[in-house]
Amino acid sequence: MKNTILVLCASFLASVSLHAQQETIELDLPLIIDLVENQNIELAQQREIALQSWEALKHEKSRHRVQAELHLSYTQRKASELVGASNEEPVYQTIGPYQKKDAKAFLSTPLWDPNIRADIKAARSRAEIQELTLQLTEEQTLATVIDSYFDFIKSREAVHAAEASIQRSSDLLSTAQNLYQAGASDKIDLIRAELKLADDRELLIETQKTENELQLLLKRMLGIPFEQGLHVSSPELCFDLAYFDAEELYQQALANRPDYLRSLAEIEKSKHLRRSAKTMRHPSLAFYGEYGLANQALNGGTESSEWSALFLVSMPLWDSKKSGSKIRTAESQLRSAELERQRVELDLQREIAQLIARIDSLQSKILLSDKKQSLSRERYRLSAMRFEQGVADNQEAVEATLQLSLNELNQANTRYLYHRSLLQLMAALGDTRSLIDLAIYP
DSSP: OHHHHHHHHHHHHHHHHHHHHHOEEEEOHHHHHHHHHHHOHHHHHHHHHHHHHHHHHHHHHHHTSOEEEEEEEEEEEOOEEEEEEETTEEEEEEOOOEEEEEEEEEEEEEEEOHHHHHHHHHHHHHHHHHHHHHHHHHHHHHHHHHHHHHHHHHHHHHHHHHHHHHHHHHHHHHHHHHHHHTTSSOHHHHHHHHHHHHHHHHHHHHHHHHHHHHHHHHHHHHTOOTTSEEEEOOOEEOOOGGGOOHHHHHHHHHHHOHHHHHHHHHHHHHHHHHHHHHGGGSOEEEEEEEEEEEEEESTTOEEEEEEEEEEEEEOOOOOTTHHHHHHHHHHHHHHHHHHHHHHHHHHHHHHHHHHHHHHHHHHHHHHHHHHHHHHHHHHHHHHHHHHHTTSSOSHHHHHHHHHHHHHHHHHHHHHHHHHHHHHHHHHHTTOGGGHHHHEEOO
């Protein structure tokens, strides 16, 4: 009875697991962005690094605030005193135990130190740099995953094009068989149709292989189990260049782009480090206070207390050229950060101009490919009709279906390039998530 129950439970769990594996995920751009933000390991690591940098800033601030310490000590030992001599040797008597209790409180705070403010600002700049590095990693990861998403859509459309080509070739082969059996066509038409169908089946195998590889890659990027079903929605991205110009997009990129903002933060950090290095030669003022209470127990014992207050002025006289070396290092870092800022600005101008020209060209190509597609369909329809009526052989029909398949693949590739260019433009503007606002799902 027990074994039967265990078998039934195992069967139920297996059926539940199988049902869960067969559930299909409806994948679109909002879900992709949500999965990347919540499940990507690299982003989680960058978030921890950014959190550590902000904690380091808090630690830097706490080092320069009021510091208080309390020291407690307790000592107990025996003492002895000389009471006489026996056989010319001294005789001691134990008079302990001897006890001593101490309690001391220390208080210190810097009153004026120009180096402190520069150190805190430099730590804040480092924390902001780590935060911007996190944003940059998020943008790059999102762009990579969405690019794979568009690539998978293109491969799926290629599979659909291959399946449609097989259907057309099957229709041609069926017509060729009927005409050949009726004696209305030559055997060459039948062989030509069979070869075309075999080529289309081989193409379908290749496109399905590519689709499966890209699907596995996309699942791995998003952390989806490999056995999980996946249904991808194809969006149409609409972007009207008439409402934007290169200068407006460039200014938007300067305001949002994480790597540009990081270069500005690097400049600020280098300035603070240079200021900190220069203030190492300046005097500083600090306050130290101490209060102590001691209790000594020896033959009755005594108790005493003491306190002290000290204002300390420190002035470096010679530091073995340490401050000069730090100043030169900070100035070198500042020049490097300025050059990085200039490089990012030039790259942004070039990248945005190229993407605008590419998007404009691809929009025209999409319209042209749609028109060529409709003409190819009409050519195939007419050639298949002439072959079916016995007016001509199927040479023209085979060529027409081949051209129609090529146009379908070209149309899918053009749309992929257009979507990818829009993705690159949004990434260049530092706002990859805004791609959602351009997406229209049929």
